[in-house]
Amino acid sequence: MGRAPCCDKANVKKGPWSPEEDAKLKAYIEEHGTGGNWIALPQKIGLKRCGKSCRLRWLNYLRPNIKHGGFSEQEDQIICSLYISIGSRWSIIAAQLPGRTDNDIKNYWNTRLKKKLLGKRRDSPQSRRLSINQDTNEETNGISPDASSQALSTSALERMQLHMQLQGLYNPFSFYNNPALWPKFHPLGDKVSPIQQTDANTIAATPVQQASDATMIEPSGQNLLPIKPNMPNPMNAYIHEDRNTSTLGFPSPSSSRTTLSMDNFNTNFNAAAVGLEDELHDLLYGKNECFGRQDKQQQTAMECFKDMNGEKESMNWWATNGFDDKSSAGTWDFASNLQPDLLQEYGLGYDL
DNA sequence: AATTGCATCAACCGCCCAGGC
DNA sequence: GGCCTGGGCGGTTGATGCAAT
Known part of the structure; x- marks a missing residue:
């Protein structure tokens, strides 16, 4: 059979990320990495977020050396x-x-x-x-x-x-x-x-x-x-x-x-x-x-x-x-x- | 000062593909 | 070989702020 379901859509939070959520996610990834499994990551760190949402947040915002705006x-x-x-x-x-x-x-x-x-x-x-x-x-x-x-x-x-x-x-x-x-x-x-x-x-x-x-x-x-x-x-x-x-x-x-x-x-x-x-x-x-x-x-x-x-x-x-x-x-x-x-x-x- | 319209951008949605079972 | 899932991606939406009226 296949793998476990991605996430319980009814129990995940949507919308803008709070500073606390950002801090949790950033701290965990910087210490442990993603572990190769985004879906399981939010449960590990106690975030009520979809794994895909975590991935997106990390890649687009929290990842080091990200530049925003000011395109040359x-x-x-x-x-x-x-x-x-x-x-x-x-x-x-x-x-x-x-x-x-x-x-x-x-x-x-x-x-x-x-x-x-x-x-x-x-x-x-x-x-x-x-x-x-x-x-x-x-x-x-x-x-x-x-x-x-x-x-x-x-x-x-x-x-x-x-x-x-x-x-x-x-x-x-x-x-x-x-x-x-x-x-x-x-x-x-x-x-x-x-x-x-x-x-x-x-x-x-x-x-x-x-x-x-x-x-x-x-x-x-x-x-x-x-x-x-x-x-x-x-x-x-x-x-x-x-x-x-x-x-x-x-x-x-x-x-x-x-x-x-x-x-x-x-x-x-x-x-x-x-x-x-x-x-x-x-x-x-x-x-x-x-x-x-x-x-x-x-x-x-x-x-x-x-x-x-x-x-x-x-x-x-x-x-x-x-x-x-x-x-x-x-x-x-x-x-x-x-x-x-x-x-x-x-x-x-x-x-x- | 209030309203309207527009611009921006973070986040979500849905699809596709690769790979595990 | 077929089913299912995770990861990745592009398109779209909605909240917010600013400018114009």
């Missing part, structure tokens, strides 16, 4: 980079930010960072046509928000918006700025078939991609930063999906298994990281701040990503997040780990 500029960028690439995998994102908890990052993203990024373009007519305004339920590209939300998850939509912002910020030919391209890519237009049936390795450059190779002309006459043709996606090899269905609700492609060598991944990742980080910084803090802070910014970004690619830390990271290569002889199974919605996003403008 570079933390913002790391969060954004990772969110765009892997979505709301808060535990993975938190693993890259020492002292931060997944709950903290999740709250920070939902309450501030998301608005900071998505709000940038909301006022423009073009963005209004394409953006999904979840607060007001306003029409989106002539299609009801209800229908849109059925086709794409919130997370995928947000990430798509962010992608389009990054891609289209300085690019009048991009998908984002080119209504002629919208129906083809609209989630309701052709939401699955090209992706489901296409090998991850054979997705060709889209018209958007080709257009983005052209020299950029800024219609508004603003100063231009040089667009980065074929802006690589630093995370295209970073994507890991270990669930059977994507956020779109479609099964992940399981045929056509493609492998990606770690050497190639590291090279692509490092090269692309700088580009994406710069673009993100432009979005978050404005173009002007680019000048004079670029060296530091790039260094920061590279340090972050270097950690992932480096030695000891990176191996922990890879192992923790499913990239352990024990079973794949130093390669990462690209196709079997890739989400269709991510494929769709990256198929819009980036090389795969």
